[in-house]
Amino acid sequence: MAVENLTAVxxxxxxxxxxxxxxxxxxxxxxxxxxxxxxxxxxxVHYLVHGRIGDFIVDKPMIIGHxxxxxxxKLGKNVKNLKVGDRVAIEPGVPxxxxxxCKEGSYNLCPDIIFCATPPVHGxxxxxxxxxxxxxxxxxxxxxxxxxxxxxxxxxxxHACKRAHIDIGSNVLILGAGPIGLVSLLVAKAMGACKxxxxxxxxxxxxxxxxxxxxxxxxxxxGMSEEDNIKKIHELFGEAPNRTIDASGAQASIRLAILGTKxxxxxxxxxxxxxxxxxxxxxxxxxxxxxxxxxxxxxxxADALSLVATGKVNVKPLITHNYKIEETREAFETAKxxxxxxxxxxxxxx
Ligand code: NAD
Ligand code: ZN
Numbered sequence: 001m002a003v004e005n006l007t008a009v010x011x012x013x014x015x016x017x018x019x020x021x022x023x024x025x026x027x028x029x030x031x032x033x034x035x036x037x038x039x040x041x042x043x044x045v046h047y048l049v050h051g052r053i054g055d056f057i058v059d060k061p062m063i064i065g066h067x068x069x070x071x072x073x074k075l076g077k078n079v080k081n082l083k084v085g086d087r088v089a090i091e092p093g094v095p096x097x098x099x100x101x102c103k104e105g106s107y108n109l110c111p112d113i114i115f116c117a118t119p120p121v122h123g124x125x126x127x128x129x130x131x132x133x134x135x136x137x138x139x140x141x142x143x144x145x146x147x148x149x150x151x152x153x154x155x156x157x158x159h160a161c162k163r164a165h166i167d168i169g170s171n172v173l174i175l176g177a178g179p180i181g182l183v184s185l186l187v188a189k190a191m192g193a194c195k196x197x198x199x200x201x202x203x204x205x206x207x208x209x210x211x212x213x214x215x216x217x218x219x220x221x222x223g224m225s226e227e228d229n230i231k232k233i234h235e236l237f238g239e240a241p242n243r244t245i246d247a248s249g250a251q252a253s254i255r256l257a258i259l260g261t262k263x264x265x266x267x268x269x270x271x272x273x274x275x276x277x278x279x280x281x282x283x284x285x286x287x288x289x290x291x292x293x294x295x296x297x298x299x300x301x302a303d304a305l306s307l308v309a310t311g312k313v314n315v316k317p318l319i320t321h322n323y324k325i326e327e328t329r330e331a332f333e334t335a336k337x338x339x340x341x342x343x344x345x346x347x348x349x350x
Contacts, residue, residue, distance in 0.1 A: 006349075007126035008328045010064045013051045016329055021063070026130040028078040033070035033088065033136070035349035036145040038125045039152065039319075040335040041067055042178070044117060048332055054275065056119045065125025065347075066092040066116035069139070069148030079133040088136035089148035090124065091155075091301045092116035108159075108298040115296075125328065127349050137301050140309050146346055147308050150183075150315040153344075154304040155297035156270065157183030161191055162300070163292050164243045164268040168192035173233060173241040174214075175257055176248030177205035179318060179344055180270055182212055184245050189213050190312040193243070197236050199253070204341050212317060220252070230260045241265070249273030255280060263287035270294045318344040325349045 007021040026032045043053060044064050051058050072086045082088065095102050095110035102110050117123025124131070139148045161184060166172060170193040174181050177200035188196050198209045199218045206217035216236045220229065233256070234240050240262035246253050249271030257267040258279055267289055284291055297304075307313040320343045323331035328347060335345040 032074035039067035063122035067152035181247035
């Protein structure tokens, strides 16, 4: 092969290999991208460690990676929105475009969506990768390719905050200060929330949240009762928060999200933990606390890009580690162990 296409392929549990794969030819509505950077997401690590997420099973080799940005190097013949040399963020899920969900605008719910690095669909941690041109977002000159890759988790935060109806004056409780909790914090602030309190089990993550603009943080400690945690959180707000976002997936957090939210408020669930958990549903019912789910994002990439391009949100501090594609295994080890205070680990493909 004349040009090498170094690619990170997940073969099975704890078995990630760098291989040369063919460079694909873009079809008429696609562009070929020279990949620039790919962030590691918790789900990538989950596939590496467990080989599956729920019913999605890695039963044959799968290229990993979905938080990505690259540079257009070849155009399909129908592509009009991009040109060679454009730097783009890649929205990794391309829906069928014809089902009712797609037609109604809820394309994140499309049953036939093709989503990078969700088995059996390959991801984009490789030097060259082709993608639907209309799911590529051209980056303005003041937005870096690293920021472009971070539009993926940022879009989850944008969608979560929209689903939470965050508005001027909202009091927002965020449970979990991993990348998703942190981007939700940034977006909630940008949307006019007046007070954001964030929780975690790790003080180091709360310290990052504080630097990113959290008004207060709350360390969840062993031995504290649910009632005490709720009381302390309410004290930090001066009342009960009217908006809550769970970004941990932990049962204890989801219970706090329901019990801690002000009557008439909204509790949004983003974290994905065990498929079945025990929650005080009647408490939500009698206090009219709306519980709303979040699945990825839908029509949120452009908003995420605007937030970054206009400086309303700064995602750069989330990147704690950088690696070359040749160092993919080491990069995953850092993401897996959280060593060195890892939040977002970025892999550079060139
Ligand atoms: P992460 O594991 O880096 O962060 C989760 C954080 O929650 C960690 O810092 C952890 O210490 C903290 N935590 C765990 N138990 C807690 C508790 N009881 N109270 C407070 N904090 C607690 O993961 P992430 O990448 O930030 O993602 C967060 C969650 O969102 C994951 O469950 C992930 O699967 C999910 N997710 C969902 C969607 C979606 O579309 N719904 C999209 C992306 C991620
Ligand atoms: Zn569809």
